[in-house]
Structures are given as C-alpha cells and as structure tokens.
Amino acid sequence: MPELPDVEVLKGRLERTSLGRRISRVEVRDGRVVGEVSARGLREALEGRSLRRVHRHGKNLFAGVEGGGWVLMHFGMAGGLSHLPGTEEEPPHVRLLLGFDGGDRLAFTDRRALGRVHPIRDPESFVREKGLGPDALRVDYPSFRERLGGRRGAVKSVLMNQGVVAGLGNIYSDEVLFRARLHPRTGADRLGEEDIRRLFEATGGVLQTAIDRGADPEALPGSFLLPRRREGARCPRGNGEIRRLRIAGRTAYYCPACQPGRRES
Numbered sequence: 550m551p552e553l554p555d556v557e558v559l560k561g562r563l564e565r566t567s568l569g570r571r572i573s574r575v576e577v578r579d580g581r582v583v584g585e586v587s588a589r590g591l592r593e594a595l596e597g598r599s600l601r602r603v604h605r606h607g608k609n610l611f612a613g614v615e616g617g618g619w620v621l622m623h624f625g626m627a628g629g630l631s632h633l634p635g636t637e638e639e640p641p642h643v644r645l646l647l648g649f650d651g652g653d654r655l656a657f658t659d660r661r662a663l664g665r666v667h668p669i670r671d672p673e674s675f676v677r678e679k680g681l682g683p684d685a686l687r688v689d690y691p692s693f694r695e696r697l698g699g700r701r702g703a704v705k706s707v708l709m710n711q712g713v714v715a716g717l718g719n720i721y722s723d724e725v726l727f728r729a730r731l732h733p734r735t736g737a738d739r740l741g742e743e744d745i746r747r748l749f750e751a752t753g754g755v756l757q758t759a760i761d762r763g764a765d766p767e768a769l770p771g772s773f774l775l776p777r778r779r780e781g782a783r784c785p786r787g788n789g790e791i792r793r794l795r796i797a798g799r800t801a802y803y804c805p806a807c808q809p810g811r812r813e814s
C-alpha cells in the first residue's frame with residue numbers, strides 16, 4: 550500500500566512531468582476511480598486546464614488546478630502514476646488517463662481499484678473533514694507527543710491511525726518501531742517520554758531515508774529492517790531472528806531481541 554514515502558515520490562513525478570501542461574483529454578476508464586463524483590464532474594474540472602501546484606498530506610496527494618479548485622489523488626492499496634511520453638505503451642490497470650497537449654499522457658494505475666481521483670474544495674478542508682492528524686514528516690515534537698501519548702491500543706496501531714499522524718502504514722510503521730526498539734504491541738499509553746522521543750526521531754528518519762531512496766524498501770540501508778522483513782530472517786543488528794505477529798488484522802514484523810515486550814506491571 551502506498552505510504553507517505555511512496556506518495557512523496559509520486560508527487561515528484563507529477564511535478565516533473567505534468568505541472569503547467571494543458572490537459573486536452575480526461576479518460577475515466579473505471580467509474581470507481583472518481584468515487585462519489587461523476588466522470589463528467591472530473592472531466593469538467595480538468596479538461597482544457599493545467600495543474601499548477603502539488604501538495605501532499607500523509608498518503609493524500611492534491612493537485613491545484615488552473616483557475617481554482619483542487620483534485621485529490623488517493624492511491625488506495627496499489628495505486629500509482631505513470632508518465633507516458635509519445636507512443637509509449639500503457640501499463641496494465643489504467644483507471645484514469647490524462648492526455649496533454651503534445652501527446653504525452655499521465656496514467657493513474659491501480660490493480661485493486663481502491664484508489665480515488667476526484668475534485669475537492671481545497672486540501673485544508675479535506676484534511677479537516679477526514680479528521681487527519683498532522684503529516685508524519687512535518688509534525689513537530691510537541692504535537693507528536695501530545696497526539697500519541699496516552700492513546701489506548703498497541704503502538705503499532707496508533708502509529709498507523711491516520712487521525713493521530715498521517716502517512717504511516719503497515720510497512721513503514723514496522724521500521725519505525727524497529728529503529729525505536731519498541732515491541733509493536735506496547736500500549737501507547739505506557740510509553741515514557743524517552744520512548745516517544747525515540748519514536749518521533751525514528752519516524753522522521755525512516756520517512757526521509759525512504760524518500761531519499763526512492764521509496765524502495767529493498768534499497769534502504771543494510772541496518773534497516775525492511776529489506777529483510779520476513780519471518781526467520783536474521784536481524785540486521787545480528788542478535789536474533791525476525792518474527793511476525795498479527796495486530797488489529799495487520800501483520801507486524803519485529804525482532805524480539807531488539808524489541809522486547811514489556812512485562813505487565
């Protein structure tokens with residue numbers, strides 16, 4: 550599932566290839582992609598105009614449209630963006646295609662068809678209406694501590710709760726917990742000041758490193774968990790084997806030696 554680093558990479562792709570280009574054609578190939586809005590609504594919002602700016606909040610990408618208005622892109626479980634110059638063939642699972650003057654295209658692809666692209670008023674009201682927490686890469690420490698501390702539930706679930714901080718999903722929350730040396734089931738309300746400080750630093754560090762490496766978990770440094778996120782793999786710190794467990798319906802990977810569980814008091 551595209552998480553904050555993936556969406557940041559897609560944001561860069563959109564900026565490099567599509568800003569300021571006049572959209573001559575909007576093809577909605579799958580009506581599900583526009584959500585509650587009609588295909589016609591999206592066409593009217595985009596055809597004949599260009600995208601002027603891009604903004605990301607958590608896993609959401611927003612494109613500001615010439616003349617006002619915004620379009621939301623949410624990538625669901627498997628969404629992505631491909632820029633297709635000239636006659637380059639389309640990738641599979643194209644749900645929406647924007648054609649630019651000059652013939653190149655931007656394809657919104659999605660194997661699972663859970664992603665959405667539709668007009669919204671503006672990013673601020675979208676974030677407010679959805680109840681999203683601050684962006685996980687831009688949040689400051691006092692706000693992070695206030696939003697995380699005292700929450701009930703496993704720290705893994707709390708980190709993935711988009712209403713607490715927006716941007717972390719199942720994959721990168723594992724890396725954050727590994728770097729902060731916290732067992733994924735630790736109750737968030739049992740975290741001390743030092744734990745929260747380590748979590749905050751791990752969150753920023755992991756997300757920025759992932760973005761710098763093109764959001765490819767396999768390209769992360771050898772000291773990271775994600776390149777070997779599978780049961781029985783050797784911990785990169787060399788002290789144990791990676792294990793997995795289910796938390797709130799998701800699979801967490803962790804090192805029991807680096808991330809020991811707390812004894813209940």
Ligand SMILES: [Zn+2]
Nearest residue numbers: 784786804807
């Ligand atoms: Zn370890």
